[in-house]
Amino acid sequence: GAGVSQSPRYKVAKRGQDVALRCDPISGHVSLFWYQQALGQGPEFLTYFQNEAQLDKSGLPSDRFFAERPEGSVSTLKIQRTQQEDSAVYLCASSLETRTYEQYFGPGTRLTVT
Amino acid sequence: AQTVTQSQPEMSVQEAETVTLSCTYDTSESNYYLFWYKQPPSRQMILVIRQEAYKQQNATENRFSVNFQKAAKSFSLKISDSQLGDTAMYFCAFMKHFQGAQKLVFGQGTRLTINP
Known part of the structure; x- marks a missing residue:
């Protein structure tokens, strides 16, 4: 079956622009994580x-970062007013409810803020 | 808070040799998981091996094995008969063992190069 997919794979943004990064988890995976x-x-x-339900957002570095998963499947990570320090690869991972110790990672989105 | 430390930023060995990557961690938890993940160049992170802290027996997966020393909070990865395809970044990671999903806490990584 299909793995975790992320889009876009590469994103270049000018400082101050807003960006939205998408994650499609493996079908049926209840848990979804974002990593930087x-x-x-x-x-x-x-x-x-x-x-x-967003159960933990303690790692979000500032209120410019916002994530959502409105229907419990696809998730979007939004970064407002991007800064150069936001340049990174953003990884999404998902896991089954019954095997929460196995996180499957997507290929990531490489964000470059110029 | 948990921390994971990988003290070897880079390692390089010849094909077919054995290599050991080091990892130490700090936690007050008594039950947890430890992982080694592999991240090949421009490719996604994949799980290499997992160890549950309550198990005394070291995990093995084909050419990959771990040396888990709970008292010393040490978790090293041994790769036997190394192959060119083992070239990658290797990350040690920690996860609390609670009901429900838990985040992974990663080390800084070790860049491993296997030379022909």
Whole structure:
């Protein structure tokens, strides 16, 4: 079956622009995570959904970051008024309710803010 | 809060050799999972191996095995008979063992190069 997909794969934004990054989890996966991976670093947690409920958003770096998953499937990570420090790869991962320790990752969206 | 430390930013070995990647972590939790993930160049993160903290036996997956030392909070990955396709970034990660999904806490990564 299809894995986690993310779009766009690459995004270049001018500083101050708003961007929206999409994640399509594996069908039937209840849990969905967003991580931010700066160049040469390990991924860092941003936020977590169980179905449509956002249960943890403690990793969002500022109120410019907003995530949603309105129907419990596709999720969108929105960044308003992008800054250069937002440049990173944004990874999405999903997992089954019964195997929450197995997170399947998407290919990521590489965001470059110029 | 949990932290994961990988002290080897880069490693390089010849094909067919054995290589060990180091990882230490800090937690006050008694039950948790530890993982090694592989991230090939321009490709997505995939799980290599998983260890549950309550299990004393070290996990193995074909050429990949771990040395889990709970008291020392150490979790190293051994790759035997290394292959060119093992070239990648390797991340050690920690997850609390709670009901429901939990976030992964990653180390900084080790860039492994397998030379022909």
